[in-house]
Amino acid sequence: MIQCIKQLKTAFGLAFLWLGFRSFVWTAVSYQLKDRLKLSPSASQFVFSVSFFPWSIKPIYGILSDCIPIKGKKRIPYLVISTVMSLVPWLILGINASTRSSIWHLMILLTLQNLGSAMADVVVDAMIAEAVRFEKASFAGDLQSLSWLSMAFGGVCGSLLGGYALTNLVIDIIFLLFSILPAIQLFSCGLVEESSMGGEVLSDFSISSDSHHLNGKANDLDEDGSLEKKSNVSARKRKKGQKKSKKTQLTGRKAQTPSPGKGKSLPLLWFQSLKYATYNLCRAFKQPMILRPMAWFFLAHVTVPNLSTVMFYYQTEFLKLEASFLGTVRVIGWLGLMLGTFTYNQYLKKMKLRRILALTHIGLAFLNLFDVILVSRINVAFGVSDKTLVLCGSALSDAVNQFKFMPFLILSGQLCPPGIEGTLFALFMSINNFGSTVGSFVGAGLASILNISSGSFGNLLLGINIQLFCTFIPVVLLFLIPKEATGIAS
Numbered sequence: 441m442i443q444c445i446k447q448l449k450t451a452f453g454l455a456f457l458w459l460g461f462r463s464f465v466w467t468a469v470s471y472q473l474k475d476r477l478k479l480s481p482s483a484s485q486f487v488f489s490v491s492f493f494p495w496s497i498k499p500i501y502g503i504l505s506d507c508i509p510i511k512g513k514k515r516i517p518y519l520v521i522s523t524v525m526s527l528v529p530w531l532i533l534g535i536n537a538s539t540r541s542s543i544w545h546l547m548i549l550l551t552l553q554n555l556g557s558a559m560a561d562v563v564v565d566a567m568i569a570e571a572v573r574f575e576k577a578s579f580a581g582d583l584q585s586l587s588w589l590s591m592a593f594g595g596v597c598g599s600l601l602g603g604y605a606l607t608n609l610v611i612d613i614i615f616l617l618f619s620i621l622p623a624i625q626l627f628s629c630g631l632v633e634e635s636s637m638g639g640e641v642l643s644d645f646s647i648s649s650d651s652h653h654l655n656g657k658a659n660d661l662d663e664d665g666s667l668e669k670k671s672n673v674s675a676r677k678r679k680k681g682q683k684k685s686k687k688t689q690l691t692g693r694k695a696q697t698p699s700p701g702k703g704k705s706l707p708l709l710w711f712q713s714l715k716y717a718t719y720n721l722c723r724a725f726k727q728p729m730i731l732r733p734m735a736w737f738f739l740a741h742v743t744v745p746n747l748s749t750v751m752f753y754y755q756t757e758f759l760k761l762e763a764s765f766l767g768t769v770r771v772i773g774w775l776g777l778m779l780g781t782f783t784y785n786q787y788l789k790k791m792k793l794r795r796i797l798a799l800t801h802i803g804l805a806f807l808n809l810f811d812v813i814l815v816s817r818i819n820v821a822f823g824v825s826d827k828t829l830v831l832c833g834s835a836l837s838d839a840v841n842q843f844k845f846m847p848f849l850i851l852s853g854q855l856c857p858p859g860i861e862g863t864l865f866a867l868f869m870s871i872n873n874f875g876s877t878v879g880s881f882v883g884a885g886l887a888s889i890l891n892i893s894s895g896s897f898g899n900l901l902l903g904i905n906i907q908l909f910c911t912f913i914p915v916v917l918l919f920l921i922p923k924e925a926t927g928i929a930s
Contacts, residue, residue, distance in 0.1 A: 460594025525556025603767020780842030
Protein backbone atom coordinates (compact mmCIF):
# COMPACT_ATOMS: atom_id res chain seq x y z
CA MET A 441 0.00 0.00 0.00
CA ILE A 442 2.81 2.42 0.89
CA GLN A 443 4.54 1.61 -2.41
CA CYS A 444 1.26 2.28 -4.26
CA ILE A 445 0.93 5.68 -2.58
CA LYS A 446 4.49 6.58 -3.57
CA GLN A 447 3.75 5.59 -7.17
CA LEU A 448 0.62 7.75 -7.22
CA LYS A 449 2.46 10.74 -5.79
CA THR A 450 5.24 10.37 -8.37
CA ALA A 451 2.79 10.18 -11.27
CA PHE A 452 0.64 13.06 -10.01
CA GLY A 453 3.68 15.24 -9.28
CA LEU A 454 4.99 14.73 -12.82
CA ALA A 455 1.56 15.40 -14.33
CA PHE A 456 1.07 18.75 -12.60
CA LEU A 457 4.74 19.74 -13.07
CA TRP A 458 4.19 19.20 -16.79
CA LEU A 459 0.97 21.25 -16.79
CA GLY A 460 2.73 24.14 -15.05
CA PHE A 461 5.81 23.92 -17.26
CA ARG A 462 3.69 24.47 -20.40
CA SER A 463 4.55 28.19 -20.22
CA PHE A 464 8.03 27.18 -21.45
CA VAL A 465 6.75 26.24 -24.89
CA TRP A 466 3.69 28.45 -25.32
CA THR A 467 5.80 31.59 -25.25
CA ALA A 468 7.68 30.11 -28.21
CA VAL A 469 4.36 29.44 -29.97
CA SER A 470 3.42 33.12 -29.53
CA TYR A 471 6.64 34.21 -31.21
CA GLN A 472 6.19 31.62 -33.97
CA LEU A 473 2.78 33.07 -34.85
CA LYS A 474 4.03 36.65 -34.70
CA ASP A 475 7.51 36.49 -36.25
CA ARG A 476 7.51 33.46 -38.55
CA LEU A 477 3.89 33.29 -39.74
CA LYS A 478 3.44 37.08 -39.62
CA LEU A 479 -0.09 36.82 -38.23
CA SER A 480 -1.99 39.87 -37.04
CA PRO A 481 -2.91 40.12 -33.33
CA SER A 482 -6.52 39.16 -34.02
CA ALA A 483 -5.47 36.15 -36.13
CA SER A 484 -3.04 34.96 -33.43
CA GLN A 485 -5.72 35.29 -30.78
CA PHE A 486 -8.08 33.28 -33.00
CA VAL A 487 -5.49 30.48 -33.27
CA PHE A 488 -5.06 30.41 -29.49
CA SER A 489 -8.82 30.41 -28.91
CA VAL A 490 -9.36 27.43 -31.21
CA SER A 491 -6.34 25.58 -29.85
CA PHE A 492 -7.51 25.84 -26.24
CA PHE A 493 -11.11 24.86 -26.96
CA PRO A 494 -10.56 21.22 -25.78
CA TRP A 495 -10.29 22.58 -22.23
CA SER A 496 -13.94 23.69 -22.55
CA ILE A 497 -15.35 20.16 -22.95
CA LYS A 498 -13.60 18.38 -20.08
CA PRO A 499 -16.72 16.56 -18.72
CA ILE A 500 -16.83 14.54 -21.94
CA TYR A 501 -13.45 12.99 -21.15
CA GLY A 502 -14.53 12.20 -17.60
CA ILE A 503 -17.77 10.57 -18.70
CA LEU A 504 -15.96 8.53 -21.36
CA SER A 505 -13.38 7.20 -18.92
CA ASP A 506 -16.12 6.42 -16.38
CA CYS A 507 -18.44 4.65 -18.81
CA ILE A 508 -16.15 2.95 -21.34
CA PRO A 509 -13.26 1.06 -19.72
CA ILE A 510 -10.45 -0.16 -21.97
CA LYS A 511 -9.52 -3.77 -21.25
CA GLY A 512 -11.30 -3.48 -17.92
CA LYS A 513 -9.42 -0.34 -16.80
CA LYS A 514 -10.84 3.18 -16.59
CA ARG A 515 -7.82 5.41 -15.91
CA ILE A 516 -4.36 4.25 -17.00
CA PRO A 517 -5.30 3.48 -20.66
CA TYR A 518 -6.87 6.94 -21.03
CA LEU A 519 -3.84 8.53 -19.34
CA VAL A 520 -1.55 6.76 -21.81
CA ILE A 521 -3.69 7.83 -24.79
CA SER A 522 -3.87 11.46 -23.63
CA THR A 523 -0.13 11.61 -22.92
CA VAL A 524 0.67 10.27 -26.39
CA MET A 525 -1.67 12.90 -27.86
CA SER A 526 0.27 15.55 -25.94
CA LEU A 527 3.67 14.18 -26.92
CA VAL A 528 3.35 13.50 -30.66
CA PRO A 529 2.38 17.07 -31.80
CA TRP A 530 5.51 18.58 -30.22
CA LEU A 531 7.70 15.94 -31.86
CA ILE A 532 6.11 16.65 -35.25
CA LEU A 533 6.50 20.42 -34.82
CA GLY A 534 10.12 19.97 -33.78
CA ILE A 535 11.08 17.64 -36.63
CA ASN A 536 8.93 18.83 -39.54
CA ALA A 537 9.50 22.48 -40.52
CA SER A 538 6.54 22.52 -42.95
CA THR A 539 4.04 21.94 -40.11
CA ARG A 540 5.46 24.95 -38.25
CA SER A 541 5.13 27.09 -41.37
CA SER A 542 1.46 26.28 -42.04
CA ILE A 543 -1.12 28.03 -39.89
CA TRP A 544 -3.67 25.22 -40.35
CA HIS A 545 -1.23 22.41 -39.61
CA LEU A 546 0.04 24.30 -36.57
CA MET A 547 -3.46 25.00 -35.28
CA ILE A 548 -4.54 21.36 -35.71
CA LEU A 549 -1.47 20.05 -33.88
CA LEU A 550 -1.83 22.59 -31.07
CA THR A 551 -5.51 21.65 -30.68
CA LEU A 552 -4.60 17.95 -30.57
CA GLN A 553 -1.95 18.69 -27.96
CA ASN A 554 -4.43 20.59 -25.79
CA LEU A 555 -6.94 17.77 -26.21
CA GLY A 556 -4.37 15.39 -24.75
CA SER A 557 -3.42 17.79 -21.95
CA ALA A 558 -7.05 18.44 -20.96
CA MET A 559 -7.88 14.72 -21.00
CA ALA A 560 -4.79 13.94 -18.91
CA ASP A 561 -5.84 16.63 -16.43
CA VAL A 562 -9.29 15.05 -16.07
CA VAL A 563 -7.94 11.51 -15.71
CA VAL A 564 -5.32 12.51 -13.15
CA ASP A 565 -7.95 14.36 -11.13
CA ALA A 566 -10.19 11.28 -11.25
CA MET A 567 -7.32 9.13 -10.00
CA ILE A 568 -6.69 11.59 -7.19
CA ALA A 569 -10.38 11.50 -6.24
CA GLU A 570 -10.36 7.70 -6.19
CA ALA A 571 -7.17 7.64 -4.14
CA VAL A 572 -8.70 10.09 -1.69
CA ARG A 573 -11.79 7.91 -1.37
CA PHE A 574 -9.73 4.88 -0.41
CA GLU A 575 -6.97 6.56 1.60
CA LYS A 576 -9.01 9.09 3.64
CA ALA A 577 -8.48 12.81 4.19
CA SER A 578 -4.80 12.85 5.20
CA PHE A 579 -3.76 11.50 1.82
CA ALA A 580 -6.12 13.99 0.16
CA GLY A 581 -4.26 16.91 1.72
CA ASP A 582 -0.93 15.46 0.63
CA LEU A 583 -2.05 15.04 -2.97
CA GLN A 584 -3.67 18.47 -3.20
CA SER A 585 -0.59 20.19 -1.76
CA LEU A 586 1.65 18.21 -4.10
CA SER A 587 -0.53 19.19 -7.08
CA TRP A 588 -0.43 22.93 -6.34
CA LEU A 589 3.28 22.96 -5.48
CA SER A 590 4.19 20.95 -8.60
CA MET A 591 2.18 23.22 -10.88
CA ALA A 592 3.55 26.40 -9.30
CA PHE A 593 7.12 25.09 -9.48
CA GLY A 594 6.61 24.04 -13.10
CA GLY A 595 5.13 27.43 -13.98
CA VAL A 596 8.00 29.39 -12.45
CA CYS A 597 10.67 27.18 -14.06
CA GLY A 598 8.88 27.13 -17.42
CA SER A 599 8.55 30.91 -17.51
CA LEU A 600 12.19 31.50 -16.56
CA LEU A 601 13.64 28.91 -18.93
CA GLY A 602 11.22 29.81 -21.73
CA GLY A 603 12.54 33.35 -21.98
CA TYR A 604 16.14 32.11 -21.91
CA ALA A 605 15.44 29.42 -24.53
CA LEU A 606 13.88 31.90 -26.96
CA THR A 607 16.98 34.06 -26.77
CA ASN A 608 19.52 31.24 -27.21
CA LEU A 609 17.80 28.34 -29.03
CA VAL A 610 15.97 27.85 -32.31
CA ILE A 611 12.28 27.09 -32.04
CA ASP A 612 12.45 23.48 -33.27
CA ILE A 613 14.85 22.63 -30.45
CA ILE A 614 12.46 24.24 -27.95
CA PHE A 615 9.59 22.03 -29.17
CA LEU A 616 11.77 18.91 -28.95
CA LEU A 617 13.05 19.82 -25.49
CA PHE A 618 9.52 20.29 -24.19
CA SER A 619 8.49 16.88 -25.54
CA ILE A 620 10.79 15.33 -22.91
CA LEU A 621 8.25 16.11 -20.16
CA PRO A 622 5.26 14.29 -21.71
CA ALA A 623 7.66 11.45 -22.56
CA ILE A 624 8.59 11.17 -18.87
CA GLN A 625 4.89 11.36 -18.00
CA LEU A 626 4.24 8.51 -20.42
CA PHE A 627 6.95 6.47 -18.72
CA SER A 628 5.44 7.23 -15.30
CA CYS A 629 2.15 5.65 -16.41
CA GLY A 630 3.89 2.32 -16.05
CA LEU A 631 4.62 3.08 -12.40
CA VAL A 632 0.95 3.18 -11.41
CA GLU A 633 -0.98 -0.06 -11.06
CA GLU A 634 -4.70 -0.21 -11.72
CA SER A 635 -6.71 -3.32 -11.00
CA SER A 636 -8.85 -4.67 -13.80
CA MET A 637 -12.60 -4.40 -13.39
CA GLY A 638 -13.10 -7.82 -14.95
CA GLY A 639 -16.64 -8.52 -16.08
CA GLU A 640 -18.17 -5.73 -14.04
CA VAL A 641 -17.10 -3.00 -16.44
CA LEU A 642 -20.09 -0.76 -15.93
CA SER A 643 -21.73 -1.68 -12.65
CA ASP A 644 -19.59 0.59 -10.51
CA PHE A 645 -20.64 3.64 -12.43
CA SER A 646 -23.83 4.07 -10.47
CA ILE A 647 -22.07 4.12 -7.12
CA SER A 648 -21.88 7.70 -5.98
CA SER A 649 -18.50 9.18 -5.14
CA ASP A 650 -17.93 10.88 -1.80
CA SER A 651 -14.85 12.77 -2.94
CA HIS A 652 -14.87 16.53 -2.46
CA HIS A 653 -11.43 17.12 -3.93
CA LEU A 654 -11.23 20.59 -5.46
CA ASN A 655 -10.17 19.49 -8.89
CA GLY A 656 -12.01 16.13 -9.08
CA LYS A 657 -13.32 16.24 -12.58
CA ALA A 658 -14.19 12.69 -13.44
CA ASN A 659 -15.98 10.97 -10.56
CA ASP A 660 -18.95 8.63 -10.88
CA LEU A 661 -22.38 10.18 -11.42
CA ASP A 662 -25.47 9.70 -9.26
CA GLU A 663 -27.88 12.48 -8.40
CA ASP A 664 -31.03 10.98 -6.94
CA GLY A 665 -30.79 10.23 -3.21
CA SER A 666 -32.78 7.00 -3.37
CA LEU A 667 -30.74 5.90 -6.35
CA GLU A 668 -27.57 6.44 -4.36
CA LYS A 669 -28.86 4.26 -1.50
CA LYS A 670 -29.89 1.49 -3.85
CA SER A 671 -26.53 1.55 -5.61
CA ASN A 672 -24.65 1.38 -2.30
CA VAL A 673 -26.77 -1.60 -1.23
CA SER A 674 -25.94 -3.23 -4.54
CA ALA A 675 -22.24 -2.59 -3.98
CA ARG A 676 -22.30 -4.11 -0.49
CA LYS A 677 -24.08 -7.20 -1.75
CA ARG A 678 -21.58 -7.56 -4.54
CA LYS A 679 -18.70 -7.46 -2.06
CA LYS A 680 -20.30 -10.20 0.02
CA GLY A 681 -20.82 -12.24 -3.10
CA GLN A 682 -17.14 -12.00 -3.93
CA LYS A 683 -16.13 -13.18 -0.46
CA LYS A 684 -18.57 -16.10 -0.57
CA SER A 685 -18.13 -17.45 -4.05
CA LYS A 686 -20.64 -20.24 -3.55
CA LYS A 687 -23.44 -17.78 -2.63
CA THR A 688 -26.11 -16.44 -4.94
CA GLN A 689 -24.77 -13.84 -7.41
CA LEU A 690 -26.06 -10.28 -7.43
CA THR A 691 -28.97 -9.85 -9.80
CA GLY A 692 -28.41 -6.12 -10.36
CA ARG A 693 -32.12 -5.45 -10.22
CA LYS A 694 -31.70 -2.73 -7.59
CA ALA A 695 -28.93 -0.97 -9.44
CA GLN A 696 -30.10 1.79 -11.76
CA THR A 697 -27.27 1.42 -14.25
CA PRO A 698 -27.42 -1.61 -16.48
CA SER A 699 -25.43 -4.71 -15.51
CA PRO A 700 -23.69 -6.55 -18.29
CA GLY A 701 -26.34 -9.22 -18.82
CA LYS A 702 -26.18 -12.12 -21.18
CA GLY A 703 -28.56 -10.62 -23.69
CA LYS A 704 -26.93 -7.22 -23.98
CA SER A 705 -23.95 -6.36 -26.11
CA LEU A 706 -21.09 -4.31 -24.70
CA PRO A 707 -21.65 -1.32 -27.05
CA LEU A 708 -25.30 -1.20 -25.93
CA LEU A 709 -24.21 -1.15 -22.28
CA TRP A 710 -21.76 1.64 -23.06
CA PHE A 711 -24.49 3.64 -24.76
CA GLN A 712 -26.92 3.17 -21.85
CA SER A 713 -24.24 4.20 -19.35
CA LEU A 714 -23.31 7.31 -21.35
CA LYS A 715 -26.98 8.22 -21.70
CA TYR A 716 -27.52 7.80 -17.97
CA ALA A 717 -24.52 9.97 -17.07
CA THR A 718 -25.43 12.75 -19.49
CA TYR A 719 -29.05 12.80 -18.35
CA ASN A 720 -28.17 13.14 -14.68
CA LEU A 721 -25.59 15.83 -15.41
CA CYS A 722 -28.02 17.95 -17.43
CA ARG A 723 -30.81 17.40 -14.90
CA ALA A 724 -28.65 18.71 -12.06
CA PHE A 725 -27.26 21.64 -14.04
CA LYS A 726 -30.69 22.94 -15.03
CA GLN A 727 -31.57 23.72 -11.43
CA PRO A 728 -31.76 27.53 -10.98
CA MET A 729 -29.51 27.52 -7.90
CA ILE A 730 -26.75 26.07 -10.12
CA LEU A 731 -27.56 27.60 -13.49
CA ARG A 732 -27.71 31.26 -12.38
CA PRO A 733 -24.27 31.51 -10.68
CA MET A 734 -22.58 29.61 -13.51
CA ALA A 735 -24.25 31.97 -15.98
CA TRP A 736 -22.63 34.89 -14.13
CA PHE A 737 -19.12 33.42 -14.31
CA PHE A 738 -19.61 32.65 -18.00
CA LEU A 739 -20.90 36.17 -18.76
CA ALA A 740 -18.09 37.70 -16.69
CA HIS A 741 -15.68 36.33 -19.29
CA VAL A 742 -17.79 36.87 -22.39
CA THR A 743 -18.67 40.52 -21.72
CA VAL A 744 -15.04 41.60 -21.24
CA PRO A 745 -12.91 41.43 -24.44
CA ASN A 746 -9.58 39.67 -23.93
CA LEU A 747 -6.80 41.76 -25.51
CA SER A 748 -3.85 39.85 -24.04
CA THR A 749 -2.47 38.78 -27.44
CA VAL A 750 -2.77 42.34 -28.75
CA MET A 751 -0.83 43.60 -25.73
CA PHE A 752 1.83 40.93 -26.37
CA TYR A 753 2.30 42.30 -29.87
CA TYR A 754 2.45 45.86 -28.55
CA GLN A 755 5.01 44.98 -25.88
CA THR A 756 7.31 43.11 -28.27
CA GLU A 757 6.99 45.26 -31.39
CA PHE A 758 6.41 48.80 -30.12
CA LEU A 759 8.03 48.70 -26.68
CA LYS A 760 10.75 46.25 -27.86
CA LEU A 761 10.61 44.15 -24.69
CA GLU A 762 12.86 41.07 -24.84
CA ALA A 763 11.67 37.47 -24.58
CA SER A 764 13.76 36.96 -21.43
CA PHE A 765 12.04 39.90 -19.76
CA LEU A 766 8.59 38.58 -20.71
CA GLY A 767 9.59 35.27 -19.09
CA THR A 768 10.38 37.21 -15.92
CA VAL A 769 6.97 38.90 -16.18
CA ARG A 770 5.28 35.49 -16.20
CA VAL A 771 7.28 34.44 -13.14
CA ILE A 772 6.06 37.57 -11.36
CA GLY A 773 2.56 36.61 -12.48
CA TRP A 774 2.88 33.19 -10.82
CA LEU A 775 4.11 34.83 -7.63
CA GLY A 776 1.20 37.26 -7.80
CA LEU A 777 -1.20 34.34 -8.17
CA MET A 778 0.17 32.74 -5.03
CA LEU A 779 0.00 36.08 -3.22
CA GLY A 780 -3.63 36.44 -4.28
CA THR A 781 -4.44 32.97 -2.96
CA PHE A 782 -2.81 33.75 0.40
CA THR A 783 -4.55 37.14 0.68
CA TYR A 784 -7.93 35.62 -0.13
CA ASN A 785 -7.57 32.87 2.46
CA GLN A 786 -6.40 35.28 5.13
CA TYR A 787 -8.70 38.27 4.70
CA LEU A 788 -11.52 37.73 2.17
CA LYS A 789 -12.98 34.26 2.56
CA LYS A 790 -15.58 35.31 5.16
CA MET A 791 -16.84 38.19 3.04
CA LYS A 792 -20.03 37.93 0.96
CA LEU A 793 -19.33 36.68 -2.55
CA ARG A 794 -21.21 39.53 -4.21
CA ARG A 795 -18.97 42.03 -2.46
CA ILE A 796 -15.78 40.10 -3.27
CA LEU A 797 -16.66 39.86 -6.95
CA ALA A 798 -17.73 43.50 -7.16
CA LEU A 799 -14.47 44.66 -5.57
CA THR A 800 -12.51 42.33 -7.85
CA HIS A 801 -13.97 43.83 -11.01
CA ILE A 802 -13.44 47.34 -9.69
CA GLY A 803 -9.82 46.35 -9.03
CA LEU A 804 -9.48 44.92 -12.55
CA ALA A 805 -10.85 48.15 -13.99
CA PHE A 806 -8.25 50.07 -11.97
CA LEU A 807 -5.50 47.80 -13.30
CA ASN A 808 -6.69 48.45 -16.85
CA LEU A 809 -5.53 52.00 -16.22
CA PHE A 810 -1.98 50.58 -16.20
CA ASP A 811 -2.47 49.62 -19.86
CA VAL A 812 -4.04 53.00 -20.60
CA ILE A 813 -0.99 54.73 -19.10
CA LEU A 814 1.38 52.39 -20.96
CA VAL A 815 -0.22 52.84 -24.38
CA SER A 816 -0.78 56.61 -24.01
CA ARG A 817 2.89 56.93 -22.86
CA ILE A 818 1.95 58.96 -19.77
CA ASN A 819 4.46 56.90 -17.76
CA VAL A 820 7.34 58.30 -19.84
CA ALA A 821 6.36 61.86 -18.91
CA PHE A 822 6.63 60.93 -15.22
CA GLY A 823 9.88 58.99 -15.61
CA VAL A 824 8.38 55.52 -15.00
CA SER A 825 9.93 52.86 -17.21
CA ASP A 826 7.84 50.55 -19.37
CA LYS A 827 9.33 47.47 -17.70
CA THR A 828 8.37 48.67 -14.22
CA LEU A 829 4.79 49.31 -15.30
CA VAL A 830 4.50 45.93 -17.05
CA LEU A 831 5.94 44.04 -14.07
CA CYS A 832 3.64 45.72 -11.57
CA GLY A 833 0.61 45.31 -13.78
CA SER A 834 1.30 41.59 -14.31
CA ALA A 835 1.77 40.81 -10.61
CA LEU A 836 -1.28 42.76 -9.49
CA SER A 837 -3.61 41.53 -12.24
CA ASP A 838 -2.83 37.86 -11.52
CA ALA A 839 -3.32 38.46 -7.79
CA VAL A 840 -6.66 40.24 -8.30
CA ASN A 841 -7.88 37.63 -10.80
CA GLN A 842 -7.29 35.00 -8.12
CA PHE A 843 -9.86 36.84 -5.95
CA LYS A 844 -12.32 36.01 -8.70
CA PHE A 845 -11.22 32.42 -9.29
CA MET A 846 -11.20 31.37 -5.64
CA PRO A 847 -14.90 32.26 -5.11
CA PHE A 848 -15.65 30.35 -8.30
CA LEU A 849 -14.04 27.24 -6.82
CA ILE A 850 -15.77 27.68 -3.46
CA LEU A 851 -19.21 28.34 -4.93
CA SER A 852 -18.83 25.42 -7.34
CA GLY A 853 -18.10 23.14 -4.41
CA GLN A 854 -21.13 24.42 -2.50
CA LEU A 855 -23.49 23.98 -5.46
CA CYS A 856 -22.52 20.41 -6.40
CA PRO A 857 -25.19 17.97 -5.18
CA PRO A 858 -23.92 14.84 -3.37
CA GLY A 859 -23.08 11.97 -5.67
CA ILE A 860 -22.11 13.83 -8.85
CA GLU A 861 -19.63 16.34 -7.43
CA GLY A 862 -16.75 15.33 -9.69
CA THR A 863 -18.31 15.50 -13.14
CA LEU A 864 -20.54 18.47 -12.31
CA PHE A 865 -17.49 20.33 -11.02
CA ALA A 866 -15.70 19.48 -14.27
CA LEU A 867 -18.67 20.98 -16.10
CA PHE A 868 -18.34 24.16 -14.02
CA MET A 869 -14.65 24.40 -14.92
CA SER A 870 -15.46 23.83 -18.59
CA ILE A 871 -18.03 26.62 -18.53
CA ASN A 872 -15.39 28.91 -17.04
CA ASN A 873 -12.87 27.83 -19.69
CA PHE A 874 -15.40 28.18 -22.50
CA GLY A 875 -16.29 31.68 -21.31
CA SER A 876 -12.59 32.56 -21.41
CA THR A 877 -12.35 31.15 -24.95
CA VAL A 878 -15.37 33.17 -26.11
CA GLY A 879 -13.87 36.25 -24.43
CA SER A 880 -10.73 35.70 -26.52
CA PHE A 881 -12.85 35.48 -29.68
CA VAL A 882 -14.57 38.74 -28.69
CA GLY A 883 -11.17 40.36 -28.14
CA ALA A 884 -9.95 39.13 -31.54
CA GLY A 885 -13.09 40.52 -33.16
CA LEU A 886 -12.65 43.87 -31.43
CA ALA A 887 -9.02 44.09 -32.59
CA SER A 888 -10.11 43.30 -36.14
CA ILE A 889 -12.89 45.93 -36.10
CA LEU A 890 -10.47 48.57 -34.79
CA ASN A 891 -7.87 47.57 -37.42
CA ILE A 892 -5.24 46.85 -34.78
CA SER A 893 -2.49 44.92 -36.50
CA SER A 894 1.21 44.25 -36.27
CA GLY A 895 2.92 47.65 -36.42
CA SER A 896 -0.40 49.53 -36.36
CA PHE A 897 -1.52 50.28 -32.81
CA GLY A 898 -3.25 53.62 -33.36
CA ASN A 899 -6.62 52.36 -32.09
CA LEU A 900 -5.23 50.22 -29.26
CA LEU A 901 -5.98 52.90 -26.67
CA LEU A 902 -9.62 52.93 -27.79
CA GLY A 903 -9.76 49.14 -27.50
CA ILE A 904 -8.37 49.25 -23.95
CA ASN A 905 -10.92 51.91 -22.97
CA ILE A 906 -13.71 49.69 -24.34
CA GLN A 907 -12.30 46.80 -22.30
CA LEU A 908 -12.20 49.02 -19.20
CA PHE A 909 -15.87 50.00 -19.66
CA CYS A 910 -16.91 46.36 -20.20
CA THR A 911 -15.20 45.35 -16.94
CA PHE A 912 -18.13 46.92 -15.05
CA ILE A 913 -20.83 44.91 -16.89
CA PRO A 914 -20.46 41.79 -14.67
CA VAL A 915 -20.97 44.00 -11.60
CA VAL A 916 -24.47 44.81 -12.89
CA LEU A 917 -25.19 41.07 -13.23
CA LEU A 918 -24.24 40.13 -9.66
CA PHE A 919 -27.91 39.49 -8.80
CA LEU A 920 -27.26 36.03 -10.32
CA ILE A 921 -24.95 35.17 -7.39
CA PRO A 922 -26.68 33.88 -4.21
CA LYS A 923 -27.12 36.81 -1.84
CA GLU A 924 -25.96 35.07 1.34
CA ALA A 925 -23.10 33.08 -0.17
CA THR A 926 -19.68 33.76 1.38
CA GLY A 927 -16.15 33.07 0.20
CA ILE A 928 -15.74 29.99 2.37
CA ALA A 929 -17.34 26.61 1.98
CA SER A 930 -20.20 26.04 4.39
